[in-house]
Amino acid sequence: MGTIRKAVIAAAGLGTRMFPITKVIEKAMLPIGRRPTIDYIVRECAAAGVGEIAIVVRRGSTQIQRYYGDDTELRALLGRRGWAEKAHSLDELASVPSITFIEQDLEDRYGTAVPVLLARDFIGDDAFFFLSGDDLLVERHGRSTLAELGRDAGGGSGYALVGQPSSASSLDRYGRLETAETDGRTYLTDLVEKDAAETRPEGGKVLINISRYAFPGEFLPVLAAVGEHEESGEYRLTDGLVEIMRSTPIAVTVSLGSYFDLGNEQGLAEASRHVVVDNR
Template sequence: MVRKAVIPAAGYGTRNLPITKVLPKEMFPICGRPAIDYIVQEAIGAGIEEILIVLSRSKTMVMDYFDRSLELENFLNMNSKSHLLPLLQQPNVHIQYVRQSYARGLGDAIRLAERFVGSDPFAVLLPDQLFVNEKKNALYEIIDTYYQSHVNVVGVKEIQQENLKFYGVVEGTKITDEMYTMTNIIEKPQSSTPSNLAVIGRYVFTPEIFSFLNKIPPGIGNEIQLTDAIQEMLSISPFIARVLEEDCFDLGKEAEYMALLNRMFKG
């Protein structure tokens, strides 16, 4: 059963400077709640019971948000504002934290979860990719695909050709309209691309992924790339690419963040 999830949230947020110098991207407000709250709720809705959030030294704000504020609760009770207490209710999930001392890439962040994961399959949710759909849960669909196939699953979306250079892109053999058997994955291809299926921030891995994360050398940007570990693992372990149809918004892109706000306010 997939009951554990990892949320890598230690990056510097360079695409959103200068605000991310003081406000983590994961804390960007969306209708009164930070973005990472939506990610945690998505995980809970998919059946996740334990979450490990990977943080950097400067992101204690995330920890503070998911902690009780007894002083604030007492203030509300004493000032006839107890009706606001439900807004402070903590998510019904066990959250742990680990610090990534230096941002060495997504792969490096995930491998810090090895002890937390143990021998269990686990999910990964990238917190700057928000899926919006009242009737569907993106991570639930990824986990459901794992239950059907019992192999590693990577969430993908069909992306316009000119934007594929910003993503990992998968190559595979079509099983159904929603699923492909992966044969290759390329990180941010700058010329020809094997398909229009871009990796979109939702995964389920078996713990074997750690043996590859621990041995691959630094790749693009001198970072430990998750894509490189997946590519190596493909030689011995099958992967399914699951096409997600939900609308997805990238918080690192100002236009998409504004579109998300507009979508949420209209909703």
């Protein structure tokens, strides 16, 4: 498998943890500096060599589509007022990979597996990345965890995911990756969903799941067979991974960047400070 050229980004969530602002601004359009959060993730994909992106949006949403669409009326207005140079910052929007929008009905099935299944026509038989719009990974110029993820997947079974080093205290919010080393490579041995306090490792660093995956196209039938989770009622992508792990090695790529959870106010503020202030 060569460079992964397709990516699916889940961006259909209601953003209830960010109410009331997400009542009128889609969660993926909340700003970090002069850009919406979704644009950082789109450009992360581009930096990894992705040429086609499917963004799964909430049914009836328009804000992300409008952001990436060309606004000819705005350009004409700027030209009439002699402000054509102010449109130059809009030109870079055309430099992103080809984007397909797929609608998700939130009244239908729910869970992390659903955006991937909705994108099956877009994916076809190709390998692809899957990313959550809630998770931001900021890296130094020239580094790409996603590209490394693709190489790890391509050099093995085609399956890989990113592990983010974190403190054990974060495990009430994130899934934990258990791993083992074989021939100098790191492989997944278990996925632990949001450890209870009594089962968490004490002290030190752990690897958490930040929803960045590389899959071969043949993962889709496996995921389609995943049923509703008994306790949550969700269709969980990780249940499909656990099924694959029974017979297929899944590589773990340790993150090279700084991670921010964009699904809450604190994470968004920390991301903004890191991108706008610390990296000026």
